[in-house]
Amino acid sequence: MEKLNYEVLKKTSYDGYILEKAPVKILQFGEGNFLRAFVDYWFDVANEKADFNGKAVLVQPISQGLTGLINEQEGLYTLYLRGSEKGEAVDRKRVISLVDSCKNPYSDWEELKEIAKSEELEYVASNTTEAGIVYDGSCKADDLPPASFPAKLTVLLNERYKAGRKGLVILSCELIDNNGKELLNCCKRHADDWGLGEEFKSWLENDCLFCSTLVDRIVPGRIRDEEEVKRLEDENGYTDALLDVGEVFGVWYIEGPKWLEDKLPFKKAGLNVHVVEEVAPYKKRKVRILNGAHTGFVLGAYLAGFNIVRDCMQDETVHGFMNKMLYDEVIPVLPLDKKDCEDFAEAVTDRFNNPFVEHALLSISLNSTSKWRARNMPSFLEYVEKFKSLPTCLTMSLAAYIAFYSSDIQSRGEGGLVCRRPDGSDYTVNDDAWVLDFYYERKDMELEELVKDVLSNEQMWGQNLRKIEGLTEAVVADLAIIRGAGALEAYKSCINAVKAVKTA
Numbered sequence: 001m002e003k004l005n006y007e008v009l010k011k012t013s014y015d016g017y018i019l020e021k022a023p024v025k026i027l028q029f030g031e032g033n034f035l036r037a038f039v040d041y042w043f044d045v046a047n048e049k050a051d052f053n054g055k056a057v058l059v060q061p062i063s064q065g066l067t068g069l070i071n072e073q074e075g076l077y078t079l080y081l082r083g084s085e086k087g088e089a090v091d092r093k094r095v096i097s098l099v100d101s102c103k104n105p106y107s108d109w110e111e112l113k114e115i116a117k118s119e120e121l122e123y124v125a126s127n128t129t130e131a132g133i134v135y136d137g138s139c140k141a142d143d144l145p146p147a148s149f150p151a152k153l154t155v156l157l158n159e160r161y162k163a164g165r166k167g168l169v170i171l172s173c174e175l176i177d178n179n180g181k182e183l184l185n186c187c188k189r190h191a192d193d194w195g196l197g198e199e200f201k202s203w204l205e206n207d208c209l210f211c212s213t214l215v216d217r218i219v220p221g222r223i224r225d226e227e228e229v230k231r232l233e234d235e236n237g238y239t240d241a242l243l244d245v246g247e248v249f250g251v252w253y254i255e256g257p258k259w260l261e262d263k264l265p266f267k268k269a270g271l272n273v274h275v276v277e278e279v280a281p282y283k284k285r286k287v288r289i290l291n292g293a294h295t296g297f298v299l300g301a302y303l304a305g306f307n308i309v310r311d312c313m314q315d316e317t318v319h320g321f322m323n324k325m326l327y328d329e330v331i332p333v334l335p336l337d338k339k340d341c342e343d344f345a346e347a348v349t350d351r352f353n354n355p356f357v358e359h360a361l362l363s364i365s366l367n368s369t370s371k372w373r374a375r376n377m378p379s380f381l382e383y384v385e386k387f388k389s390l391p392t393c394l395t396m397s398l399a400a401y402i403a404f405y406s407s408d409i410q411s412r413g414e415g416g417l418v419c420r421r422p423d424g425s426d427y428t429v430n431d432d433a434w435v436l437d438f439y440y441e442r443k444d445m446e447l448e449e450l451v452k453d454v455l456s457n458e459q460m461w462g463q464n465l466r467k468i469e470g471l472t473e474a475v476v477a478d479l480a481i482i483r484g485a486g487a488l489e490a491y492k493s494c495i496n497a498v499k500a501v502k503t504a
Helices: 006-010 033-037 039-050 067-072 109-116 149-162 179-193 198-206 226-236 258-263 280-303 309-313 316-333 338-352 368-387 392-406 433-441 447-455 471-484 487-497
Strands: 024-029 055-059 077-085 088-096 099-103 123-126 169-172 209-216 244-247 251-255 273-276 411-413 416-420 426-429
Touching: 024 039, 024 109, 024 149, 033 039, 033 077, 033 244, 039 088, 055 109, 067 099, 077 338, 099 109, 109 149, 123 149, 149 179, 149 198, 169 179, 179 198, 179 209, 209 280, 258 273, 280 309, 280 316, 280 338, 280 368, 280 392, 280 487, 309 316, 309 338, 316 338, 316 368, 316 392, 316 487, 368 392, 392 416, 392 433, 392 447, 392 471, 392 487, 411 433, 416 433, 447 471, 471 487
Parallel strands: 024 055, 024 123, 055 099, 077 244, 123 169, 169 209, 251 273
Antiparallel strands: 077 088, 209 251, 411 416, 416 426
């Protein structure tokens, strides 16, 4: 069977949108699964629905990568967006034709400089991992190329500046706070190091627009089932070494001025991409609702006998507990429009109910101490401050965390803390060594004393939670239910305590 390219695609029955020729408007640092299922997907749809008429040149960030495969397939690849929408399974296929080519900066550096000077170029997009936006003082302007992404970008932008071209919009997708601002700061430091001058720095700050962005789409990437790969190849009529898979849900928040919304093609295309004054509130929403939901229910659900997220969503009690936590306790303290938050929470159910993803609860449980502190504790504390009472489900989630870390502890080894589920099966808790040591040293401690030690541990929580009125007694009572009647009954007690705004 032939490998995907334009000529091969024309011989198949594919009747979707394809753009073979267009000017290069995007220079993208990163050629991996995420960017191809996220940024490239949005721009590809904009070509179809908003007459964007642009192509992207991808830049392989390191010396090893996908340049050869991408160029062999003339930039084409098949993307499957899979998931659940309003309870219905969705499996959408699209051949992405946005990519013009891929360049390896370690062999194509001069070509990249020419692309950077192109009059048609408008955007830079990047996802070079969390470690990608870092200042490296050892980089030199005449390195071929400089090692770090910010150093490479500084050289290319300087080439563009010297050519008298207009500034670019830089869309940073790395998973760090203020990613666009941090990238700009790195570029300015390199400009100072290399003596590129104040006028260039002014052009960076005033003519270019470095946007911080928040990305949200789960991208599993590869299909590992060889039989399914063979089935898809037979259906498609070609082999595709770059086949990509992402969840059907996706949203992109881009921090920028109002004019950017009209410049970008996404609004015209009707896509779930939004220009906002600042992305911080939307990141808070994602962390508190999406990530907080995971950490809030999975530990108790695992003790109750569940193994994957999707099964939890199909159980009335666990799903009801999650909904009550989100709609009654988390959303009321978020600084965003309530309806928007509720819509986002409703989408969470579909995302967790994805029929194509086996998301194991044990994998989510990794480092739950720091996760509960970052994802759930802020909602908990803000609820206490706002309503002068304890949030029922968030309090129970704290008790479930303690139960998960202390359930019939068997041993403490290099691999983690081995505990035992109520059904008699062993599982391993993975966290920082000092956390595991803390629980192992207390494996024979009475319930009430254990709760007191956990809540008063300022290394865990950054404060003494025992100072919160009534919390110690509430967590002791909740933990007693979990250990006695079981986590499922404990979750039921929360649902029945006060009628939930949203039912399962």
